[in-house]
Amino acid sequence: MRGCSGEWLRLGYDCRMNWDQRYGLPFPLGQSWYPDTRSYNFALYSKHAQRVQLLLFAAGDLHRPCAEFEFQHLDHKTGRIWHLRLPRERAGEARYYAYRIWGPEGDGEFDIHAFDPEKLACDPYARRVYFPPGFDTMAAIEPGSNVGRVPLAVLREQAEAPLSTRPPGLVHNHDAVIYEMHVKGFTQRENSGVAPENRGTWRGVIEKIPYLEDLGVTMIELMPVFQWNPQEGNYWGYNPLFFFVPHNEFSTHPERPEAVEAEFREMVDALHAAGFEVILDVVYNHTGEGNEQGPKFSLKLIDQSTYYMLDPATGRHQNHSGTGNTLHCANPAVRRLILDSMHYWMQEMGIDGFRFDLAAVLTRNSDGSINWNDPPLLSQIASDPILRNAILIAEPWDVSSYQLGRAFRGIQWCQWNGKYRDAIQRYVRGDAGLAGEMATRVYGSSDLFPDTVYEARRPYQSINYFNSHDGFTLYDLVSYNYKNNWANGEENRDGHDDYSWNCGHEGDADVPAAVATLRLKQMKNFMLLLMLSNGIPMIRMGDEFAQTQGGNNNPWNQDNETSWLDWDRLQQFRDLFLFTKSAIAFRKAHPSIARHRFWREDVAWYGPEGAPDWSGESRSFAWFLSGEAESDNDLYVISNASPESKTFSIQRPGPWRLVADTAKDSPEDFYPHGDGPLLDEDRYRAEARSTAVLMR
16 A cells, blocks of 8 residues: 655645545546535546546646646556545646546557547536637647647536526426527527627526517527537537536626536526526537547547447447437446436536437447347436436437337437428428328327337327427428528538428518418418427427528528527517417417327317318318316317318317417417307318317
């Protein structure tokens, strides 16, 4: 056993200290603060590292460390975790830290390692990260030292108390409505009405809370907020570098890491106080370090073969994410990183749940194959006492695996229902033969989420949507037949093809009045059918007032007015906003629509004259929904997506009162409080491409 040498005394250690006080602890990973001994603990996982140094930097000089500490493996390594306890006085004026790591040298193009002791590695568990004035992405790519030009972790001497405005967990049930939001794009424009200093920030969202309350949505799903490379030009943020750090550009003081963290917490607190739930769109399937030619900021330098899925024959990165690399989620250390990150965002930052980008990656084995039985990461999340109350939503696919429905092994997770999106897009534009498919989606997609006795799924696991950030806006969906992505720099090859229809005129210039009227009706059809469907509806920000991106359906790098909400359209399309607001309010007021189980015997399907027509030529259908089981009103919905008007014979006795008709002008298009006109006969004329709701 090593004695208490003069070196240890010089470092400020007392030989009477416990071992953990002298040598540090392997958990928790990252940097921790112990106020009783006024000391830092550093812990870093690396399976293949052979030597590790801790470097400290003062704020006044980021090019030369103010102190360096060598990890001795006999004292400072437990298993595969390197750890060091450092008294505060030994840190001096240090404010930042990084690691220098040595490992096995490469053997050419077949190297699975990327160790490079000339480069500083940032702690993947850092809670705060500082980008120096000389930050340069090329320093993380080119050979040689990167000192002074890469992000550094910030020393923290206290942990923030968790938010306490409301315990995490699903508060909204039948009335849940998700609003997908990009933090910057939501308020960046001057016409957002937000104070200039708050535009595009967490505080800008706070200023808009009254608007969100007026609209009626209940769950705010934030597009990625994990810190990404600010020089990358990735506006959407689906390329994270650090899983514990809010993105600095969303703060009013991006140069101050403590402000970035505090303002995010302030926003969550304010949203909770207003009754909203907060969901983070998280990217745990890849990072911004790219493939073997990409930059080295953190995980590559620490232990590439642990954190990333590599081809064992070539050493190259497997690319199931489509962005260059794929996180090795089958590895226990990577699963620990993801779980610890989720714990942090729930416990310390107060959020309520997660939407997982490309969640099929979470189910992959080390060789890239799919674990169809029991993916360990999903099992750990399901059994975790902290995460069991989290809202969990999967995008149940990646670039080569489509796991929508029962195929995705997160049995209790909600899922983005891509089949709902495709069906409603095709049905509303008037494709023949979609009536039966659309009825299945309205019913709650029981084909995808069956409630069998062996594995009972629920209709609320279906996240219903007609579009998201990834595709046309609602207005562009009814205004463009062809995507217009030239500005993205990929020769219009990027972005998928939506099932859009321009209503007879391509684009937004010189739109004939009749086309504008039809487009408004089509947008109302989308909104109304969505809000009448069993499951949880999601709308993307701005669709409630016809936001346009000029036909760009993949503006991932458009940090400009293409993607920023144009709040002038709130007045220009006031009728659509009022209709959407009414549709949301009507859904929330009628629990018979969204249930914890499928409608079963409470629903009956009809056509214009009785029995439904599910043939290949059908473009219309109707349904009766009894509200008795939910102590609610009975509803009768008539949907006619055909280009001709149809008269429907109402198959249930009245009296019936009109609630909504997308063919009518505002305010006669919606009576959300049930005070619409009574029908004087048992027939209703549904205009071409329209949806009507009756209430008994």
